[in-house]
Amino acid sequence: MLIGIKGGAKRRLAALRPLAGRACGLGAGPGRRQLGPPAACMHPSPCCAALRAQRHKARGHPYTPVMTRTTPPPPVDLPTLFPWLTAYARTTVRLHPRPGTPGAQDSHIGGPLLWPAGEAWPTCGEPIINDGNLEPWRPASPIPMIGVAQFFARDIPEIPYPDNTDLLQVLWCPAKHQQEDLWGPVVRLIWRRTADLATVPTETHGPGFTAPYPSSVSLADDDYLPRPCVLHPERVTEYPDCEELPEDLQSALNEWDRANSDYQYLLSIAPGCKIGGWETWHLTDMYELPCTTCGTETEPLLQLDTTEWDGGSGPRWQPLEDRDHAPVDWEDEPTSLVLGRWGRLTVFLCPVSAEHGFRMAMQ
Ligand SMILES: [Zn+2]
Numbered sequence: 549m550l551i552g553i554k555g556g557a558k559r560r561l562a563a564l565r566p567l568a569g570r571a572c573g574l575g576a577g578p579g580r581r582q583l584g585p586p587a588a589c590m591h592p593s594p595c596c597a598a599l600r601a602q603r604h605k606a607r608g609h610p611y612t613p614v615m616t617r618t619t620p621p622p623p624v625d626l627p628t629l630f631p632w633l634t635a636y637a638r639t640t641v642r643l644h645p646r647p648g649t650p651g652a653q654d655s656h657i658g659g660p661l662l663w664p665a666g667e668a669w670p671t672c673g674e675p676i677i678n679d680g681n682l683e684p685w686r687p688a689s690p691i692p693m694i695g696v697a698q699f700f701a702r703d704i705p706e707i708p709y710p711d712n713t714d715l716l717q718v719l720w721c722p723a724k725h726q727q728e729d730l731w732g733p734v735v736r737l738i739w740r741r742t743a744d745l746a747t748v749p750t751e752t753h754g755p756g757f758t759a760p761y762p763s764s765v766s767l768a769d770d771d772y773l774p775r776p777c778v779l780h781p782e783r784v785t786e787y788p789d790c791e792e793l794p795e796d797l798q799s800a801l802n803e804w805d806r807a808n809s810d811y812q813y814l815l816s817i818a819p820g821c822k823i824g825g826w827e828t829w830h831l832t833d834m835y836e837l838p839c840t841t842c843g844t845e846t847e848p849l850l851q852l853d854t855t856e857w858d859g860g861s862g863p864r865w866q867p868l869e870d871r872d873h874a875p876v877d878w879e880d881e882p883t884s885l886v887l888g889r890w891g892r893l894t895v896f897l898c899p900v901s902a903e904h905g906f907r908m909a910m911q
């Protein structure tokens with residue numbers, strides 16, 4: 549995977565980040581991945597089912613829906629130890645996606661989008677990259693995008709919706725593209741006002757789930773086809789990656805963490821799909837992602853993650869409700885998305901205006 553550092557100058561010079569040995573736990577600690585057997589595909593589309601047949605064989609696991617997900621409290625109260633850390637606390641909305649059958653009127657990942665009648669479905673004509681052929685090439689016809697997620701303000705008011713909008717829709721072209729900072733899907737954000745949509749009977753799944761989707765199947769990367777999931781939003785407090793902190797504060801935290809090694813996995817940034825909060829920079833060093841319109845540093849809007857927790861982060865971030873039953877093999881990979889090296893794709897938004905565009909990073 550190509551990970552460019554083209555987002556501008558580093559926020560701080562490397563010399564200011566004495567992270568030799570990664571005392572805060574970066575690059576150390578328990579394994580990040582626990583690869584399990586493929587998950588059962590619950591996608592309703594026959595074409596998608598065919599696409600995933602090799603990876604997602606139906607296994608008939610029982611699944612009992614629960615209405616909430618609860619992150620356990622942190623094992624250490626960091627602000628008691630480091631009062632200055634309070635200034636860096638951010639509220640994150642963990643989405644806790646779980647396979648289900650969301651409707652077009654629901655906030656969800658991978659379900660049908662509320663789509664205005666008569667509005668053309670977006671397509672992508674950008675060059676793509678196939679596995680085994682890293683030379684970008686342009687498909688003969690544009691690829692229909694697919695609906696990845698939508699979030700209503702009533703469910704997640706923390707999203708900075710532009711004035712007079714209350715619905716965010718996330719679509720992407722489900723093929724690999726060489727972009728400025730990464731290889732991945734071409735993303736599109738659409739902000740809508742649901743009051744405008746209410747007058748139009750527009751519950752459609754979009755071509756993501758019907759024709760002309762099959763025409764693009766051969767070009768789609770099944771890693772980018774989300775399994776329909778309902779959401780269980782939960783607010784938690786996050787603290788930043790060590791690299792976000794001033795040098796003296798990094799040193800204090802690193803010194804403490806040398807004896808504890810809990811900061812990265814258990815105390816700072818939530819894994820999994822989420823809104824807001826902090827970005828983890830465990831794969832690359834931190835780099836700037838300024839707004840391409842006004843130059844203001846962008847902030848995390850949406851993180852889509854391959855896993856909701858893993859062996860290292862599970863002791864803190866696996867919800868309590870997911871611990872009281874026998875393990876379900878897809879439970880930590882509900883969306884079936886595989887992003888980067890089993891990592892996370894974050895969309896960053898300009899704090900000045902959501903309409904200034906967005907940036908992305910893969911970790
Ligand atoms: Zn494309």
Ligand SMILES: [Zn+2]
Nearest residue numbers: 839842898904
């Ligand atoms: Zn801006």
